[in-house]
Amino acid sequence: MNSTYEPSPRMIDPFIIRFLTSTIEPPPPLPLAIFFYDPFLVVPPAPDCSINSSSSSLSPPPKSPNKPVLPPRHRYTPLQLFTLHRIFLKLPYPSLEQRRVIAEHLHIDVEQVRVWFSNRRSRRSGSNGQTSLIQPTSKEYVTVKELFDQLNLSI
Numbered sequence: 001m002n003s004t005y006e007p008s009p010r011m012i013d014p015f016i017i018r019f020l021t022s023t024i025e026p027p028p029p030l031p032l033a034i035f036f037y038d039p040f041l042v043v044p045p046a047p048d049c050s051i052n053s054s055s056s057s058l059s060p061p062p063k064s065p066n067k068p069v070l071p072p073r074h075r076y077t078p079l080q081l082f083t084l085h086r087i088f089l090k091l092p093y094p095s096l097e098q099r100r101v102i103a104e105h106l107h108i109d110v111e112q113v114r115v116w117f118s119n120r121r122s123r124r125s126g127s128n129g130q131t132s133l134i135q136p137t138s139k140e141y142v143t144v145k146e147l148f149d150q151l152n153l154s155i
Contacts, residue, residue, distance in 0.1 A: 076116075080106045083144050084113075088120050090153045098151055105147040 076084070083106060087094065094102065094117060096110075103110040 074112055083147060084116055088117065092121055101150050
């Protein structure tokens, strides 16, 4: 008895055989008529990449004097957002000392805490106070509980 399996030719669909044996031809070339001259098409000049250029061309372009340089936007983690939302529900106007405790606990700046609460208050006035909370894990809940205890708030 033969140990290798070979399917008999009549078990293969004739369409598959025709498809596998056919040669796939490349598509016909595009007609030259589709390439046209557009007088309004503006192509920027190629960048100057000469190696012998002076080092001053490698420096960044000068910044405009009337445009302020802003720091990058801060992204909050889900736990930070959950904690800030829960504190906001109990304490929409934290004092400076409370903001310091929150900032220290969440490892962010006091100014970021101040701005977050200010933005949240303005958002609340337009959204009828509706909010969606991300629930923390049990390990994260313990750290949130410690912060609420420091702020004399109940979760």
